[in-house]
Amino acid sequence: MAALSDFSRVNEIVLVRSPASEDRTLSAEGSLSSRSSKTTLAGGGATPETILLLSWGDAAARHIEKYTSMYTKLYPGAKIILVRGGVADFLYRWDRAQRKLVEPAVKILSESADESTLLVHVMSNAGSKTWSTINKLYRESTGRPLSNAVTIMDSAPGRWRFGQTWTALSRSLPRAFLPRMALSFVFGMILSVIQLKDFLTPGLDILDAVREQMNDATAAGKGARRCYIYSDADDIIGTGDVEEHAKEAQQKGWAVELVKFQGSTHVGHYKQNPERYLESIQKTWFGRWNN
Structure with missing residues (x-):
């Protein structure tokens, strides 16, 4: 069976999976009408009705499926909106094009969810950039x-550094030698231009702008909470960058939990310790970090 085969594709980056029990109609524009009952757990707490999953850069479908399957089992009554981020959003896709691509996801969110029933899962810098556009x-x-929705920040957000950015981009390159060398040269030139532009032009770079938007002090609602899941061995996202952002979020009104893994790779924390990862998600949703 093909990866993500249980998702309906809306466009090249937006896919949607609705619960099997839900009577639904999905249009090409992303409009979704549905009738479903609210799912509850023992103890009376409501589970998420909608999950917005923002994947890391150019992630393969078979890798993303590990997380969609995780959520399907964890919250079977939830609708899952998957938005796939990539290199293009950083290097050459204009903001207008990015906005148009995520419009269907925003339409579904606006029509069928509010922050009290929504769980957002952000993965890496690509997921952070997608979050910003949405x-x-x-x-x-x-x-x-x-930002008022309960949010899981997995290996995010980082900062724009040439070495770490190059490491992230290099993982999306083809394995074949000639295409890899050609694209390495192109990406290297583009990164150099961006680096030079940031040096010569005042203002925030791409990721600093995203970080600032995530911690917009006017957006923190009462009870809004986040969990930052990160690692001391991540070669793309620095622990200090995550902890700094989390501290600032807490100072500005968000309830924050830091879950630091030891030795896990970039967006590899679930693979290393799925029990701890799942527990972090569930405790964040219910606000039970001290239990």
Whole structure:
């Protein structure tokens, strides 16, 4: 069976999976009408009705499926909106094009979810960049920020550093020697231009702008909470960058939990210790970090 075969593809980056029990109609524009009952756990706590999963850069479908399967088992009554981020969003895709691509996801969120029933899962810098684009449109559509939803930050957010960015990009390159060398040269040139532009032009770079938007002090609602899952062995996202962002979020009103893994690779924390990873998600959703 093909990876993500139980998802309906809306466009090249947005896919949607609805619960099997849900009577639904999905259009090419992302409009979704549904009738489903609210799922509850023993103890009376409501589970998420919608999960927004923002994948890491150019992740293979078979790798993303580990997380969609995780959520299907953990919260079977939830709708899953998957948005796949990539290198293009950083290097050559214009902001207008990015906004158009995520519009279907925003439309579904606006029509069928609110922050009290929504769980957002952000993965790496690509997921953070996608979050930023969706948040802008969501706020324009609803008047509310996406940052008030319960949010899992997996290996994010980092900063724009040439070495770490190159490491991330290199993992999306083809294995064949000639295409890999050609694209390495192209990506290297583009990164150098971006680096030079950031040096000569005042203002925030791409990732600093995303980090600032995530911690917009006017957006922190009462009870809004986040969990940062990260590692001391991540070669793309520095522990200090994650901890700094988490500390700032806490100072600005978010309830924050830091879950630091030892030795796990970039976005590899679930693979290393699935029990701890799942526990972190569940405790964040219910706000039971001290239990």
